Amino acid sequence: LAFRKRLxxxxxxxxxxxxxxxxxxxxxxxxxxxxxxxTHAHAADLFMxxxxxxxxxxxxxxxxxxxxxxxxxFAPTTEDLGLLAPFESETWSEPRALVALRLLRLLGRVxxxxxDPGPIDDTxxxxxxxxxxx
Numbered sequence: 001l002a003f004r005k006r007l008x009x010x011x012x013x014x015x016x017x018x019x020x021x022x023x024x025x026x027x028x029x030x031x032x033x034x035x036x037x038x039t040h041a042h043a044a045d046l047f048m049x050x051x052x053x054x055x056x057x058x059x060x061x062x063x064x065x066x067x068x069x070x071x072x073x074f075a076p077t078t079e080d081l082g083l084l085a086p087f088e089s090e091t092w093s094e095p096r097a098l099v100a101l102r103l104l105r106l107l108g109r110v111x112x113x114x115x116d117p118g119p120i121d122d123t124x125x126x127x128x129x130x131x132x133x134x
Contacts, residue, residue, distance in 0.1 A: 008038040015120050021046050057134050058111040069118035069126045076107040
C-alpha cells in the first residue's frame, strides 16, 4: 500500500483485524513527547493491498465524531479545495493555480463523501457498504 510513512498507531480501540495483527506480531513502540505511546507498523502489514490497479471512486472527508457513523455525499465547490491539502513538498515545482485546478478536476471525477465516524468496526462496515453502492 502506498503510504508515505509508517503508521503511528495510538493505544486504544481499533478494528478487530488490526488488533489481531498487532497482538500476533511484535512491532516497535515509542513514547512521544506528549507522553502518548504509539506502535509503529507499515500499512501493508495490517491491510491486504489490492492485487492490481484500483480506480479512485470516492474520497471520504472526516467531520465530527458521533455515536453512530454517518455518510453524506456532497458536490464539491471551489470552497472545498481546502479539504484536500497536498503535502507542501508536492507543490514546490508547480504554480498554486495549477495545483488548485488539478485538485478541482480530481474532486469532479470522484464521489465526495463527508464521514462522521462512530465506533471503529461500525464505521468500517459503513464505508464498505457505501463503496459497494457506488
